[in-house]
Amino acid sequence: xxxxxxxxxxxxxxxxxxxxxxxxxxxxxxxxxxxxxxxxxxxxxxxxxxxxxxxxxxxxxxxxxxxxxxxxxxxxxxxxxxxxxxxxxxxxxxxxxxxxxxxxxxxxxxxxxxxxxxxxxxxxxxxxxxxxxxxxxxxxxxxxxxxxxxxxxxxxxxxxxxxxxxxxxxxxxxxxxxxxxxxxxxxxxxxxxxxxxxxxxxxxxxxxxxxxxxxxxxxxxxxxxxxxxxxxxxxxxxxxxxxxxxxxxxxxxxxxxxxxxxxxxxxxxxxxxxxxxxxxxxxxxxxxxxxxxxxxxxxxxxxxxxxxxxxxxxxxxxxxxxxxxxxxxxxxxxxxxxxxxxxxxxxxxxxxxxxxxxxxxxxxxxxxxxxxxxxxxxxxxxxxxxxxxxxxxxxxxxxxxxxxxxxxxxxxxxxxxxxxxxxxxxxxxxxxxxxxxxxxxxxxxxxxxxxxxxxxx
Ligand code: AMP
Ligand code: ZN
Numbered sequence: 001x002x003x004x005x006x007x008x009x010x011x012x013x014x015x016x017x018x019x020x021x022x023x024x025x026x027x028x029x030x031x032x033x034x035x036x037x038x039x040x041x042x043x044x045x046x047x048x049x050x051x052x053x054x055x056x057x058x059x060x061x062x063x064x065x066x067x068x069x070x071x072x073x074x075x076x077x078x079x080x081x082x083x084x085x086x087x088x089x090x091x092x093x094x095x096x097x098x099x100x101x102x103x104x105x106x107x108x109x110x111x112x113x114x115x116x117x118x119x120x121x122x123x124x125x126x127x128x129x130x131x132x133x134x135x136x137x138x139x140x141x142x143x144x145x146x147x148x149x150x151x152x153x154x155x156x157x158x159x160x161x162x163x164x165x166x167x168x169x170x171x172x173x174x175x176x177x178x179x180x181x182x183x184x185x186x187x188x189x190x191x192x193x194x195x196x197x198x199x200x201x202x203x204x205x206x207x208x209x210x211x212x213x214x215x216x217x218x219x220x221x222x223x224x225x226x227x228x229x230x231x232x233x234x235x236x237x238x239x240x241x242x243x244x245x246x247x248x249x250x251x252x253x254x255x256x257x258x259x260x261x262x263x264x265x266x267x268x269x270x271x272x273x274x275x276x277x278x279x280x281x282x283x284x285x286x287x288x289x290x291x292x293x294x295x296x297x298x299x300x301x302x303x304x305x306x307x308x309x310x311x312x313x314x315x316x317x318x319x320x321x322x323x324x325x326x327x328x329x330x331x332x333x334x335x336x337x338x339x340x341x342x343x344x345x346x347x348x349x350x351x352x353x354x355x356x357x358x359x360x361x362x363x364x365x366x367x368x369x370x371x372x373x374x375x376x377x378x379x380x381x382x383x384x385x386x387x388x389x390x391x392x393x394x395x396x397x398x399x400x401x402x403x404x405x406x407x408x409x410x411x412x413x414x415x416x417x418x419x420x421x422x423x424x425x426x427x428x429x430x431x432x433x434x435x436x437x438x439x440x441x442x443x444x445x446x447x448x449x450x451x452x453x454x455x456x457x
Contacts, residue, residue, distance in 0.1 A: 003058050003347045005051075005225070006302060008233065008257040009157055013349055016256065018224045024055050024064045025223040027215050027254075029232055030114070032071040033095035034080040038277035039292070039307060040263035040270035042106060044229045046293055047260045047301040047350070049108040050388060051227065054346050057387060066111040067218045069211060070096050072118050073204055078193055088194060102280045105289035106296075107389040115218055117210040121196045124205045124213045127247055128185045128198075136246035139200050140176035142188035148181045151242040157257060158234035171235070183239050185209050208239035215253065216244070226254035231269075233259060263296075263305045270307065278307065288401065290390055291316045297352045297388065319398075322359070322385065325366055327395040329378045336376070338384040346387070359384055399455035406441045406456070416445070416452050 003016040018024040028048045031037055045068075055064045071077075072092040081088045100114075128144050131137035136150040148154045148162070155162055162181050173180045184206035189195030195202040215223055221244070228237060237257070244253040262269040265276040283292055294315040299305040339362060345354035362384060366377035385391035400409055407415070415434050422430040435445050442457045 001344055001347055003054065004349055005256055005258060006349050008259050014256065016225075018059070019222070019255065021059050022063050024059050024225075025219040026052065026055065026064070026066050026225040026227060027211070027219060027223055028066070028068040028111070029211055029228040029236065030068040030070050031095075031099055032074045032076055033092045033099065034074070034077040035095060036279045036281050037099060037102070038270055038272070039280050039283060039296070040229075040277070042102065042280045042292070043263045043296050043305065044227075044260050045103055045108060046106055046296045046389075048227045048258075049103070049106075050297065050301075050346075050350055050352070051225070051258065052109060052111070053387060053389060054350065057343070058347075064112075065219060067113045067115060067214065068111040069214050070099075070114060070116050071207065071210065072096070072116050073194060073210075074207060082192075098281060102284065105284050106280075106293045107290060107392060109389075113218055115214045117205070117214070120210065120213050120217060121205065123217055124209050125186075125196075125198050127209065127213050127216070127243070130247050131185065131243065134246055136242075137185055138178065140178075142201050142203065143176055143184055144186040144200055145177055145182040146185050146239065146243060146246075147178060148183070148242065149179055151246055153245070154181075154242050155234075155238060157238055157241060160234045160238070183208060183235065185243070208236055209243065211236075211240050212243040212247070212253070215240075216247075221248045221251050221253075223254050225256045225258055227258045228260075230259040230261060260301045261299075261304050263307055265307055287312055287316070288393075288398075290393060291319060293389060294319055298356065300353055301350055318360075319390070322363060322381070322391065323393070323395045323398045325363060325378050326382055326391055327399075329375060329382060330395045332379065334379050336380050336383050338387045339380050342384040342387065352388070355384075355388060359388075396453070396455070401456050406443065407438075412438065412443060412454055416454065419445075420452065 004013045005016050006012065007014045026048070028045070031041060052064060052066045070092070077088055077091060080086075080091055084091070100110075104110075128137060131146065132139065132144065134150075135147070137144055137146050171181050171183070186198060186200055186203050186205055186209075188201055188203045193204070195204050215226075226237070226240075241253050245251065264270060268274055268276055270277055280292075291312055292315075295311045296305070298311065298315065339358070341358035341361065342355045345351045345358055348354070359381065362377065362381040366374055366381055369377055382391050415438065419431045419434040422428070422434070438445060438454070443454050444457055445452050445454050
């Protein structure tokens with residue numbers, strides 16, 4: 001079976017056939033960088049990191065081009081800058097770096113490119129001019145607006161009805177709009193706001209415009225897969241589609257659309273506006289990134305995922321069981337192909353629950369065998385896990401883990417030195433006491449030919 005993905009536009013799973021298998025293109029709408037992101041945002045990034053890995057597996061590492069943008073000009077950023085007195089560039093540089101560091105800690109691969117909105121202003125102005133020429137946009141009151149009436153398919157992706165949308169007041173009504181559903185491509189900047197010169201005066205781009213422009217510039221007019229959270233279907237993706245199609249004489253922006261479901265706290269979406277957020281950088285102080293990644297991928301990406309401490313605890317226990325076996329092949333750089341069971345699950349619209357079940361099965365099989373068969377089963381299990389972005393840690397390091405409330409690694413190492421000295425002096429009462437005290441705190445000492453090692457239980 002070849003790769004199939006659920007296409008939001010078609011509302012069904014479709015076989016994935018790229019336009020050019022030597023250059024498969026994917027784009028993910030990235031974060032607005034003005035503060036710390038939460039674990040719901042991370043879900044989106046990790047799900048599409050998995051997509052990137054699976055595409056690389058299917059088409060070759062050098063044949064997939066993945067762009068994820070940074071929104072570094074936005075009203076929320078301007079507000080944060082005014083409130084804190086920190087220059088905008090300082091805020092966006094800091095939080096873009098935080099974001100990249102967090103995702104690296106979650107074992108996400110770097111996208112091929114991470115373009116910045118502010119580095120594409122010239123192209124944005126050019127695209128707005130093109131849309132005006134084609135009668136898809138109009139200037140009014142220092143603003144330029146996209147005219148949704150110029151695009152017959154507006155609303156097709158999300159299924160949102162235009163009248164309903166206006167009645168629900170989900171669009172901003174403004175006197176300069178011909179149609180209340182028209183959206184901003186360019187808006188004027190006050191003197192204390194960042195702005196760029198344009199044919200419509202000093203101003204800045206609207207949010208939707210940047211993705212259309214960066215996709216065109218970095219990837220091309222029509223890309224293979226466009227991704228984002230399900231809340232972006234309307235209006236953001238609908239607006240991207242309309243802008244790009246009208247600028248490109250009707251050419252589709254993307255051949256497939258993928259949307260991830262929400263991470264929830266109880267029954268609510270995790271979101272800054274509700275205030276029920278768990279920040280990724282806080283969570284990373286308590287849990288290894290791989291545990292968080294495991295928790296994020298434990299549900300199918302289109303299903304809601306309910307966040308809970310119990311999920312993290314369970315993920316840690318499961319990974320511990322894998323790493324116990326992986327210890328037996330630590331240091332080996334043999335890299336067999338991952339077993340079919342896991343590959344097939346991933347080809348089926350990234351079915352991670354089934355892929356996880358496959359990993360558990362492979363572990364059981366490996367644990368029941370001996371000798372060379374056992375070793376090769378563990379290596380295949382490791383390859384399967386690595387396809388999903390797991391099992392990259394050194395097993396010994398894994399079990400040393402984070403100290404939590406217990407003694408730090410340095411404290412334990414110092415105690416082991418004391419214990420070795422006590423044993424040399426034949427002071428076994430002291431050496432046994434050190435071992436027992438550590439055991440009581442869940443730290444197991446193993447004596448080997450090269451001295452003692454330890455691990456957390
Ligand atoms: P935002 O900062 O709200 O624009 O979100 C950045 C990305 O994270 C978008 O792709 C959102 O769809 C996604 N996202 C935001 N909240 C959640 C959530 N609770 N669960 C899953 N994805 C989310
Ligand atoms: Zn976007």
